[in-house]
Amino acid sequence: MQTDFLVIGSGIAGLTFALKAAAHGKVLVVTKSELSDTNTSWAQGGVAAAVGEGDSWELHEEDTLISGAGLCNEVAVRYLVQNAKPCLEWLIDLGARFDYVPGSELPQLQLGREGGHSRNRIVHHADQSGWEIERALTEAVRKQENIRILEYAFCEALCERNGRCTGALLHPKDSDPVTVSSRATMLATGSCCQIYRFTTNPPIATGDGIGLASAIGAKIENMEFIQFHPTTLYHREARNFLITEAVRGEGGILRTIHGRRFMFDYDSRGELAPRDIVARAMHAEILKEGVPFLHLDMTHLPEEKIKSHFPKILEKLTSIGIDPMRDPIPVVPAAHYQCGGVSTDLSGRTSVPSLYAAGEVACTGVHGANRLASNSLLEALVFGASAADHAKDHASEHSAGEPRRLPLSTVRKVEVDGFIRRLKRIMMDKVGIVRNNLGLKHAAESIEELASEAQQDDRFHVSGAEAGNMIEAARIVVRHAIERKVNVGLHYNSDLGPPSGEGANRQGAST
Ligand SMILES: Cc1cc2nc3c(=O)[nH]c(=O)nc-3n(C[C@H](O)[C@H](O)[C@H](O)COP(=O)(O)OP(=O)(O)OC[C@H]3O[C@@H](n4cnc5c(N)ncnc54)[C@H](O)[C@@H]3O)c2cc1C
Structure with a gap:
């Protein structure tokens, strides 16, 4: 192909x-699931863009740099914030519907406020x-004649030849693998x-x-900066459900399962401290109490407020038998966002x-070391566009390359359940919100043990490649965490000194 x-x-x-x-050639979009099965579909808050009165890209830039705790690429930040408005307008022209201020004479976007932003600048569509x-x-890609979509293709x-990427090896669900040259x-x-785990x-x-990317030798950086969201529902029937920070904003209280309020023991702002501080405090209380979760208490809030402000949360909790008007909600901090990744320049190269x-x-x-709320959808939009702009003029000629696999990805059968469960526990326990030198060392060793088991064990089934990728990502997070010798932003190792880049700790938060 x-x-x-x-x-x-x-x-x-x-x-x-x-x-x-698509304006410049034939495009093939492949996805391992159905088209809209993405993190993007789960985003709640919205897209950050300095489009409101009294706001400016300079202010957005300043907030982003403070959150990044001194580790941002300043050129990239400027490119991001200066391109926010045109990229947002492109999305609106494409048909994305955002909320507008009701009753205003001229259409005026309704702008939300999130942690770390000095202005209201979150463009949103309710909480979806x-x-x-x-x-x-x-809808737009399905209408494009130049775009072909291949769903359920892993x-x-x-593929690589002479150091250049020449395409990829795809494995469509019910057929043999196929090499695509691009x-x-x-x-x-x-x-x-x-x-x-969470x-x-x-x-x-x-x-x-x-x-x-690792298998083909691309540079990867900053993987130690994993952002944890403090309040994710802890319930067998409803995993991964995010309970928005707005609940704490409206007066929700974090308690131990014995009812003790603890946040003021850690920060004078109590439940409204920045998310990394709240997540760390929760981590400490979970360890201290020896329990798997804590409680978020809304029972003292007026029923009307819960119904009008949090209809989706109310619906979800009710569906699993929790009445937030009467019952505290079981919550845990959970891994939410990967700040690092495959290194790119302004053109996505x-x-x-x-x-x-x-x-x-x-x-x-x-x-940098901590993402500012709602900058991630914006980043994907801005740099997805700049990459296309570069690729249209610099695409190479077709050539036949060889697939570059991780040694692990040749595992054909992976006993995913038990194997992955072990990996997730290691990462959560040793490479989570608070790390230490010994824990990181143990994590590195345990992951290597898992990796060698994966290579030897032919009982493994499902996607060996996916399991191999998880091991490789975990390895890199651990390696980068070991290499980071100072606490900064989201990386906190209790064997190192106090955090540098205090800005991140004061402001850092995200949706
Ligand atoms: C609950 C939640 C709330 C969030 N809220 C916000 C918010 O309000 N604002 C904000 O800015 N950010 C938010 N984020 C973060 C934001 O949603 C993501 O950073 C962003 O959507 C990532 O987009 P993406 O295109 O990079 O990846 P994704 O949207 O995750 O898409 C990845 C795609 O790659 C495909 N894929 C993966 N591996 C393979 C493979 N091997 N072969 C083929 N296909 C593959 C997947 O199937 C999928 O189609 C939130 C995230 C979550 C989870």
Whole structure:
């Protein structure tokens, strides 16, 4: 098979690239699940853009840099914030519907406020912004004659010849693997947060892009900066359900399961401290109490407020037998966002010629050590577009390359359940919110043990490649965490000194 542009992943980054590239050649979009099964569809808060009165890209830039705790790529941040408005307008022209201020004479976007932003600048569609963006993008790509979509096709390896990416090896669900030759390849495979036991991410987020990029030798950085969201529902029937920070904003209280309020023991702002501080305090209380979860208490809030402000949460909790008007909600902090990834420049170019990356799999440097709320959809949009702009003029000629696999990805059968459960526990316990030197060392050793088991054990089934990618992503997170010798932003090792880049700890938060 041949195509001009091969896009791996159908979230906001991949589809933005596809739509822009389609004006310049044939595009093939592949995804391992159905088209809209993406992290993008799960995004709630919205897209950050300095489009409100009294706001400016300079202020957005300043907030982003403070959150990044001194580790942002300043050139990339400026590019991001200066391109927010045109990229948002493109999305609106495409058909994405955002909320407008009711009754205003001229259409005026309703702008939300989130942690770390000095102005209201979150463009949203109720609390389902990602779903609406994905809807608009998928409808648009389906209409494009130049775009072919291949669902349920797993990208097993990127292909390489003379140091250049020449396409990929795909494994469609009910047929044999096929090599696709492309003139430019966009890696838009999203996050690796499924390597953790608790995560807000959907099951597709297995870090495949990190495994694929590592196997072909692309540079990867900042993977130690994994952002944890403090309040994710802890319930057998409803995993990964995020309970928005707004609940605490409206007066929700965090308690131990014995009813003790604890946040003021850690920070004078109590439940409203930045998320990394809240997550760390929760981690300490979980260890201290020896319990698997804590409680978020809304029972003292007026019933009317709960019903009007949190209808989706109320619906979800009621469906699993929790009445938030009477019962405390069991919650745990969960891995939410991968700030690092495959290194790219302003045009989405990786260190491997003809291979581009954008979205959560990429590390443009805009997040530094801690992502500012709602900058991630924006990053995927801005750099997905800039990559297409570059690729249209610099796509190489077709050539036949060889698939570059991780040694592990040759495992054909993976006993995913037990194996992956062990990996997720190691990551959560030793490489989670608070790390220490011994724990990181043990994690590195345990992951190597798992890796050698995976190579030897032919009982393994399902996707050996996916499991291999998870191991590789976990390895890299641990390695980068060991290499980071100072506490900064989201990386906290209790054997190191107090955090540097205090800005991140004061402001850092995200949706
Ligand atoms: C609950 C939640 C709430 C969030 N809220 C916000 C918010 O309000 N604002 C914000 O800015 N960000 C938010 N985020 C983060 C944001 O949603 C993501 O960073 C962003 O959507 C990532 O987009 P992406 O295109 O990079 O990847 P994704 O949207 O995750 O798409 C990845 C694609 O790659 C495909 N894929 C992966 N591996 C392979 C493979 N091997 N072969 C083929 N296909 C593959 C997947 O199937 C999928 O199609 C939130 C995230 C979560 C989980």
